[in-house]
Amino acid sequence: MAEPVPGLDLDRFGAWLVSAVPGAGGEVTASVIAGGKSNLTYDVTDGTSRWIVRRPPLGHVLATAHDMGREYRVMSALQGSAVPVPHMFAFCDDPEVIGAPFYVMERIDGTAFTRAAQLEALGADRTRTISTRMVDTMADLHAVVPDAVGLGDFGRPEGFLGRQVERWKKQLDSSHTRDLPAADELYRRLSADVPPDGAVGIVHGDFRLDNVLVDAADRPAAVIDWEMATLGDPLTDLALMLVYGRMAAAAGAIVADANLAPGFLTEAEIVERYASRSDRDLSRFGFYLGLAAFKLTGILEGIHYRYQHGQTVGPGFDRIGDLVDPLLQAGLDALD
Structure with a gap:
């Protein structure tokens, strides 16, 4: 069994991933790459491919402030435009999978310059x-x-x-x-x-x-x-x-x-x-x-x-x- 990751049930998520993303394996590992009071972001791999998963913060949050469907929709819509966005693979609105809506997107190599x-x-x-x-x-x-x-x-x-x-x-x-x-x-x-x-x-x-x-x-x-x-x-x-x-x-x-x-x-x-x-x-x-x-x-x-x-x-x-x-x-x- 994979090591537990806060906010991401890897067994349930892996089973869903196989059905939602063609070619994905069900045995996955993940690490948190961003957290806090904003949306949680995970680096996920099945040993062959890697993805980014986003979900709302843990605990009680306002759905309108952390709307996963909204993020997924706008980035999906901008595919092929002059605006660079990650490729979007799948969206899940069933909270039974990991406890909240989430989506899977392409992992982009790049630097977010803050300092x-x-x-x-x-x-x-x-x-x-x-x-x-x-x-x-x-x-x-x-x-x-x-x-x-x-x-x-x-x-x-x-x-x-x-x-x-x-x-x-x-x-x-x-x-x-x-x-x-x-x-x-x-x-x-x-x-x-x-x-x-x-x-x-x-x-x-x-x-x-x-x-x-x-x-x-x-x-x-x-x-x-x-x-x-x-x-x-x-x-x-x-x-x-x-x-x-x-x-x-x-x-x-x-x-x-x-x-x-x-x-x-x-x-x-x-x-x-x-x-x-x-x-x-x-x-x-x-x-x-x-x-x-x-x-x-x-x-x-x-x-x-x-x-x-x-x-x-x-x-x-x-x-x-x-x-x-x-x-x-x-x-x-x-x-x-």
Whole structure:
């Protein structure tokens, strides 16, 4: 009998794999390659072939926040497009197999760069190439017509921006541990001046370099972690990536800081590169930056709330709350 792996019953999974993936053997071994409160990811082999398996976190979770069918569907739809994604082999929605829905996809060889030090080892020229190709891949994603790949009903794009403002206001309210006047002001200004939604596109929801696997030739081999994907205004992806970059400059080692490596495109260069590859209207981009700052505030305050209540432990969590005030100020400045 195979060694047990948390969240993946190998005997049940192996029996299912034989019936779902042609050529697969039933005797499998696995190791966890990602975990925590996000979706669990496993490296699985039958001794001949290797796959990646994704399932929701252990314990009680909101199905809408960890929708395996959603991830599987969007990556399946993008097969053959200009957006590199892993090949999808099979999806299982029967919780009797391993206790939750899951899917099996191709194992891609590539690196998810999270730290500046990783890119510094490659040199500024290669770093510039990697960051430029990342922006190009984002633009390629946003150019995909949802109806053309069978995703016309993948979300509710009407009123997307306004709903985002309200969603993150509710998130902030639910994580309240302290008064944040700047958050109240940012919400007031965002909600009072929501621009019309741009042309509907596929929104990744968390597009960053550490969610792109880069191959040995410095090319994007696969965009991963699609659990927040939907239909809406794709400029929210661009803005969120830039605000993550600003946060890295202020947070140091607390968050991924690959964008600080020498050679990585500057914020202005990223916007210019994206604009050269896209026909989307960037005239109200300040709003998108403000919304991204508001969204990240909601995420950080949620972490801060859990830390204050003893629900999150580990290095760095005690400093997460300190990032909020400068983030809110950056959001207000963007609206100006």
